[in-house]
Amino acid sequence: METPVTRYEGLIAETTRHSGTNDDLIEAYLARPLGKGPYPGVVVVHHMPGWDPSTKEFTRRLAYEGYVAICPNLYCREAPDASPDDAGAKVRAEGGVSDEQVVGDIGGAVRFLRALPYSNGRVGLIGFCSGGRQVYLAACRLDVDAAVDAHGGRVIMAPEELTERQPVAPIDLTKDMKAPLLGLFGDDDQYPTPEEVGKTRAELERYKKTFEFHSYPGAGHEFMNPHRPSYRVEAAVDAWEKLLAFYAKYLG
Amino acid sequence: MCSYITQGVELEGSAKSADKWFALGAASVYYDHPYHSAFNHSLNIDFLNAKEGPKSRVAVELSRDSALHLAEAILSCIKAGDEAHLS
Numbered sequence: 589m590e591t592p593v594t595r596y597e598g599l600i601a602e603t604t605r606h607s608g609t610n611d612d613l614i615e616a617y618l619a620r621p622l623g624k625g626p627y628p629g630v631v632v633v634h635h636m637p638g639w640d641p642s643t644k645e646f647t648r649r650l651a652y653e654g655y656v657a658i659c660p661n662l663y664c665r666e667a668p669d670a671s672p673d674d675a676g677a678k679v680r681a682e683g684g685v686s687d688e689q690v691v692g693d694i695g696g697a698v699r700f701l702r703a704l705p706y707s708n709g710r711v712g713l714i715g716f717c718s719g720g721r722q723v724y725l726a727a728c729r730l731d732v733d734a735a736v737d738a739h740g741g742r743v744i745m746a747p748e749e750l751t752e753r754q755p756v757a758p759i760d761l762t763k764d765m766k767a768p769l770l771g772l773f774g775d776d777d778q779y780p781t782p783e784e785v786g787k788t789r790a791e792l793e794r795y796k797k798t799f800e801f802h803s804y805p806g807a808g809h810e811f812m813n814p815h816r817p818s819y820r821v822e823a824a825v826d827a828w829e830k831l832l833a834f835y836a837k838y839l840g
Numbered sequence: 841m842c843s844y845i846t847q848g849v850e851l852e853g854s855a856k857s858a859d860k861w862f863a864l865g866a867a868s869v870y871y872d873h874p875y876h877s878a879f880n881h882s883l884n885i886d887f888l889n890a891k892e893g894p895k896s897r898v899a900v901e902l903s904r905d906s907a908l909h910l911a912e913a914i915l916s917c918i919k920a921g922d923e924a925h926l927s
Contacts, residue, residue, distance in 0.1 A: 637875050670894035673875045677886040678894040680846055681868045717873075808880065810873070818880045 598622035599651040601644070606700035608660065609692025615661040615668075616697060617644050619651035625706030628733075628839035631697040632659040633715030633722050635810075636684075638676035639663065642815045643716070653832055655839075656704060660697050662690055684718075686753040687725055694726045710839045712767075714738060714831065717779075717810065721758055727769060728761035734838035735767045736831050739809055741779030743788055762791045769799040770834045772827045774807030774820070802830055846870040855887045855898040862896045865889045874901035883907035 601619035608614040617639070621627060630650050634643040639661040650657035662685055667675035679685055694713065701711045712734035715723035720740020727735035742749065745757035769792065773785050780788070785803060792799045804811065804823035811820040812827055851864045867887050874882040882901045889896040902910065 635873075637873055640875075667894040673899065674894040674897050676875070677868065677888070677897055677899065678890075680870065681848060681866070681886065681888060681890070683846075810880075816873075816880070817878050 597652075599648065601648050601651065604658075606658070606660070606696050608696035609689045612665065614693060614696070615639075615664040616700075617647055617659045617661070618657070619644075619648045620656040620706070621651055621654055623706070625656075626708035627654060627656045627706055628708050628835065629656045629658070629698075629701030629704070629711040630835065630839075631694055631701065631711065631713050631732075632657055633690075633694060633713065633719035633726075634659060634662060635715075635717035635719050636676065636680070638672035638679070640672040640676075642813050646716075655835065656701055656707065658697050658701060660693050662693055665689075683751060684753055687722070687756070690722045691726050691729050694722070695730050698730060698732060708839075710734075712736065712835055712839050715740060716812070717741060724758040724765075724769075725756075725761065727767045728758065728764040730766070732767045734770070734835060736770045736772065736834065738772045738812060738827075739774060739777055739780065741777075741809075743780060744784045759788055759791055762788075762797065763795045765792070765795070765797045768834070768838050769797065770831060771799065771801040771803075772812070772830065773801065773803040774809060774811045774823065775803050775805045776808040779809060800830075800834070802827065845872070851887070855889075857896060857898055862889050862892055865891065871904075875899070877901040877903075879903055 599621050604616055604618045605613045606616055632647045643659055647657045647659045663675040663679050667678045698711045701707055702709055710733040713723045713732055714736040716738045720737040721742050723735050724737050724740055724743050743758045775782055789801055807820040807823040808818055810816050810818045812824045813819055847869045849867045851867050853864045854861050855864050864887055867885055869885050871883050884901050887898040
């Protein structure tokens, strides 16, 4: 018996480089469907622990779903050749990477994706935890087509939390938000708290921005990461459906 | 939690990583996501030598109660050592 292949599926995932802040050539993980396209693109912004296997797995899932996804190593300058955990520790000890550098690197990844011959020209962002905060910032400063903030803490910052490397609270840039925004949160999260999510929602409404927020009961921080005990399968599955529908609407 | 809230401590001494001893310069202490242990949050300590680079690191990720027990044991040992060696 010979059964037909009704749909060919294939993808490739590999390390590449693209230009970033100061035209530095930085390391990135690229995953894309094997096909001529055209495909929309997504820049995946890793969380504070770094350019780790679970973030790369998420990047590959996006490729499986039909997106050219790229995850820049935001710590590659500070810790070249280091393992993700060692790099994250070094960056943490130094107070994190600067917002300016991160936004520049994300901008470089967006340009890289749009220039690919199999790009449809539309590019979105997604970031987790600290990456969610950085996506909020980047969506206020860069020309992108959609942005997803997955439980980004410190979008709201007290004055004493501002530093030379993180000099502005992202929420203060909301009037400049250029892209439709999807927010995915957990009701039990403390970074951000539901109260902070409510304040961010109010600020987006104040400036009449296009956005949708979803917050899941019983879920806390990092509820979408299947490799952590904080994983909540029902919330994560629904969040995946929400983000794919959001990208299909704005990037497809 | 995914913050940069970290207490840096200058240290003198040595630590052993996977393949070598190195001179300690500092430690980062933070209560945040672990990288490996199965806790949502843990008390993490990175023993570091910044001059030798990111690979010169010894990392521990402890439950809150384990971290408190460790801190009490350290203080207890220092107290006993002071009595034994400084008297």
